[in-house]
Amino acid sequence: MTRIEDLIDAFRPAEGPPPQTLGPFFRWVLKGAMPVLAVAAVLSAATGTLEVLSAILLGMVIDSALNSTPEVYFSTNTTTLLLLLGFFLVLRPILFGANSLTNAVVVMPNINPLVLTRLHRWTLGQAVTFFDDDFAGRIAQKQLQTSRAVTDIVSEIINVGFFALASLVGSALLLTTINGWMAVGLGLWLVIYLLMIRWFMPRIRVRSQARAGARAMVTGQIVDTVTNIKTVKLFAHADYEEGAALGAVKSFREKTLAYGYISGMFRFCLMSLAGVLPVFLIGATLYLWSLGAATPGDIAAAGAIAIRIAQMTGWVSHTLMAIYAAIGEVEDGMRTLTPPHALTDRPGATALPADASRIAFEDVSFSYGRRTGGVEAISLVIEPGEKIGIVGASGAGKSTLVALLLRLYDTEGGRVTIGGQDIRDVTQESLRQQIGMVTQETAMFNRSASENILYGRPDATEDEMIAAAKRAEAHGFILGLKDHKGRTGYDAHLGERGVKLSGGQRQRIALARAILKDAPILVLDEATSALDSEVEASIQEALERVMDGKTVMAIAHRLSTIARMDRIVVLDDGHIVEQGTHAELLEQGGVYARFWQRQSGGFIGVQEAAE
Incomplete structure (x- = not known):
């Protein structure tokens, strides 16, 4: 039997990519939870009708009291009194309790993780460029902000929207039993109320969106500073970082003030309109009573409804502001989190075989979308079990080759194969597992x-x-x-x-x-650069045992670490200019030989290497 808290599967994966428009996006993040949310909405609407039933029972009690005498009141109105007791002591507590339990146990604890895990799962699939182009703190803030905002919207629509709607519909029906024109008057008031909401809410939504963006920038700036706190202190730039943070905070303050002005004006206008309703409904019922067309109980019921709706207006307006503000935050988060994945598995991509280890760069070119940089027309084959060292000055293209092998980027020309398979035809997961x-x-x-x-x-x-x-x-x-x-x-x-x-x-x-x-393929990108000579010497033998039987690509400025490789490939300005064993390259007296002669402490002098 499913427990009540598990009615919504909080960790169910989403289907397909997230849409970039609001309605479909909500369906994407909430798919699988909608049937339970519908039940919660019906329960909330049922709870909302209790407000109208309260007013009806109040009117019935007043009319029965006026039509009776104290001596016989209790004996002649037993049914009315039992209804009153059953309503307030049994039905009302049960419905309100069930509604509260549904919100606190079924909806709120499950919707937030459902949305957050779906967004996080999608974000993890983004290419590294997605993370390179943004603050880590800002991306995290957007995920948390969007999941919280979606949860708030769902909760408020169920607990306030359906509750208020049921109360208004029930109130209109009750007023119809007193006088049809009063229901018409309520309808007219409601139209004005909705028109006011229609004017204010889009403006609140836009300003909330701007506020959310500014808040995320504050988070990103602060996280960026804290993450690099050692650099800040080493360069004595605390004042500079404080200034950068203050700039972001000032922008956030300005956006918050803009939101505050529009929301304050909205509340004032709405509460002014709310004051009209009790005056109209109570006044109209008194007038009908003076004509003999309404009872004192009708006056009490209309008054209770009028005051309750007027109070609810403030509550609903505050909730609507929160909903529209949250929608602005969702839209702001959508812009950051929903872009399509730049690198995806091809349809029908298969797993790379576990024994595949022959690497081939076939006329590969890549320049990060620029005219210069990266590598150009690289052709290189690394046989299974072969160990090659890659040497070159900074910017020669060494790390680009590694990034292309791992498919962190797709080649702009040519292809990379492992075991004869184009790495674009295998799943990224299986590729990187190898x-x-x-x-x-x-x-x-x-x-x-x-x-x-x-x-x-x-x-x-x-x-x-x-x-x-x-x-x-x-x-x-x-x-x-x-x-x-x-x-x-x-x-x-x-x-x-x-x-x-x-x-x-x-x-x-x-x-x-x-x-x-x-893994059968091992990539060492300056793997011993942070080790002192003594520690490096102590693990060099261990490294060689680890490399035994594996296909190895080793990048190093410290040439002593790659001198014993089967082959050394020398890159310069994105091209292969030399390759061979250590001894062969020294005998050639070319670029590698100059690196070896001019290195200081085992490192390539970058400026000298560029000569």
Whole structure:
């Protein structure tokens, strides 16, 4: 039996890409939850009719009291009194309680994670350029903002929209039983009310959208500063960063003030209109009573309805403002989060075979959409089990080759194949599962050391994980770790982006991760650049064991790390200018030989290399 809190599957994946227009977008994020939301709406509408029933019962009690005497009132009006007791002590609490439970247990706790996980899943599928072009904090803010706004809209429409609509319809029907013209008057008032909403709400929506965008920029600016706090302090730029933050906050304040002015004007106009309704309904009922066309109970019922609707007007107007403000935030989030994926799997893409390891760059060109930079007409074959080093000055195209191999970008000309298959014809997931990588800019999660290593193969055993750490010369320093919460060793958290570790420690954990992954293709992008000579020497033998039997691409400025490779490829300005063994290239006396002669401390002098 499904529990009430599980009536909506909060983690059900979405179908297809998110639409970029409002209505279809709501259907996309809420698909699967609509039947339950419909039941919640009906329950809310039923609760709204209780307001009208309250007024009817009040009128019945007053009329029965006026038509009776105190001595016999209770004995002659038992049915009316029992209805009153049953309504207020049984029906009303049950319906209100069920409505509240539905909102608090079924709707709110499930809609937010449903929307958030769908947006997050879509965002994770974006190409790296999507993240390169934006603030990390801003993207996260947009996901949280949009999921919260959608949840607020759904909750308010159900709990206020359907409740108020049922109350208004019931009120109109009740007034019709007193006098048809009073119902017409209520209808006319409602038309004016809706026209006022129609004028104000689009303006509120636009200003809310601008406010949401400004708020996200504040978040992005602050997160960007905090993420790079060491750089800020090293360059003594606290004042500069404060100025940048103040600029974003000032813009947010201006957008908030603009929203405040329009919302304040709306509330004033709406409350003025709300004051007209009790005057009209009570006055009209008194007039009809004076003509003998209404009873005192009718006056009481009309008065109760008028006052309740007037009160509800303020409540509904506040809710409508919140809904339209939330719609503005949803639209703002949609602009950031719903662009189509720039890199997608082709229809019918298959998994890359697990033993595929022959790499071929076939007349490959890529320049990041610019006229210069990247690589041009590169043809290079790396046989299974072959280990090649890639050398070149900064900007020569080394990292571009790696990015194309991983299909972080699609080639602009030519193709990349693994095992004879164009990598565009296989799934991105299977492609990257076949490649282990250690980079110069080592990425660490603010999680435990063990979790960071297990990222290479989450199903590995603890013994396998520790063995990988030992092979990467990381086991010793990991045992000495301790974080601010007292967690030690492999359980210690590493801080955001691994800030609690030295560069060499981060690279050794990244190396352990790649060792644990044990992929047939291994890419080393300056994998030992942060290690001192002693540590590098201690893990060089381990690295060679890890490379055994694998197809290896190793990028390095420190030429000593690649001198023993099977082949060295020299890039210059996006072209292959030399290739051969270390000895062969030295004998040629070309670009590589100059790199070897002019390097200082084992590194290529970038300016000299460019000569």
